[in-house]
Amino acid sequence: DTAVSQTPKYLVTQMGNDKSIKCEQNLGHDTMYWYKQDSKKFLKIMFSYNNKELIINETVPNRFSPKSPDKAHLNLHINSLELGDSAVYFCASSLATGDYGYTFGSGTRLTVV
Amino acid sequence: LAKTTQPISMDSYEGQEVNITCSHNNIATNDYITWYQQFPSQGPRFIIQGYKTKVTNEVASLFIPADRKSSTLSLPRVSLSDTAVYYCLVGATGGGNKLTFGTGTQLKVEL
Numbered sequence A: 001d002t003a004v005s006q007t008p009k010y011l012v013t014q015m016g017n018d019k020s021i022k023c024e025q026n027l028g029h030d031t032m033y034w035y036k037q038d039s040k041k042f043l044k045i046m047f048s049y050n051n052k053e054l055i056i057n058e059t060v061p062n063r064f065s066p067k068s069p070d071k072a073h074l075n076l077h078i079n080s081l082e083l084g085d086s087a088v089y090f091c092a093s094s095l096a097t098g099d100y101g102y103t104f105g106s107g108t109r110l111t112v113v
Numbered sequence B: 001l002a003k004t005t006q007p008i009s010m011d012s013y014e015g016q017e018v019n020i021t022c023s024h025n026n027i028a029t030n031d032y033i034t035w036y037q038q039f040p041s042q043g044p045r046f047i048i049q050g051y052k053t054k055v056t057n058e059v060a061s062l063f064i065p066a067d068r069k070s071s072t073l074s075l076p077r078v079s080l081s082d083t084a085v086y087y088c089l090v091g092a093t094g095g096g097n098k099l100t101f102g103t104g105t106q107l108k109v110e111l
Helices: none
Strands: A004-007 A012-014 A020-026 A031-037 A043-050 A053-057 A065-071 A075-079 A086-095 A108-112 B007-011 B018-023 B032-038 B045-050 B053-056 B060-064 B070-075 B085-089 B105-109
Touching: A012 A031, A020 A031, A031 A065, A031 A108, A031 B018, A043 A065, A053 A065, A053 B105, A075 A086, A086 B007, A086 B053, B007 B018, B018 B105, B032 B060, B045 B053, B045 B060, B070 B085, B070 B105
Parallel strands: A012 A108, B007 B105
Antiparallel strands: A004 A020, A020 A075, A031 A043, A031 A086, A043 A053, A065 A075, A086 A108, B018 B070, B032 B045, B032 B085, B053 B060, B060 B070, B085 B105
16 A cells, blocks of 8 residues: 555666656645655755645756646656756655645656766 | 754664754744654655654654754664664645755664
């Protein structure tokens, strides 16, 4: 019973390619997020969606486009991949109000060569 | 969001109690203090959250003094499996509030 699941777990691709990472949560949460963890282990928020509506959009290149078909899914599409995009991408979810506890997925390690 | 400061690393031995202190001098009135644990190749995991005084659950205790400018995560009787990075965060509750992670504290537990 995986609460927040991401696919794929590993992704190796060449510069210039377009790739997508999928995320699904079965917790009934209203809000979902994408975080990026770089090689120095800093975790930075990229996007947040509340019930399919974009509510947080950090300074992220527009090559990154999140899509939320419903509140249980938040996918991340990346165009024209660059070497600097190599990182671990985490999806997370939480309730819209109250509890500050976020549930994270196990991450997708993206390597751009 | 209030900035947090915590030690970069700590070492301990199995069976000992470990206390990790986090400083957050600019904490706002409606901010909560939350701690996460991250193992290698895994996403962060929620450990404990509190607003003031003391909170305890089956995993840890969180001590928050009256001025709330710092907090201490206490892990009783650590084991090798507690080796992980521990993050202290402060912020308002609810989705839509950015969860901003600091550098975290790398705890290493040895035999």
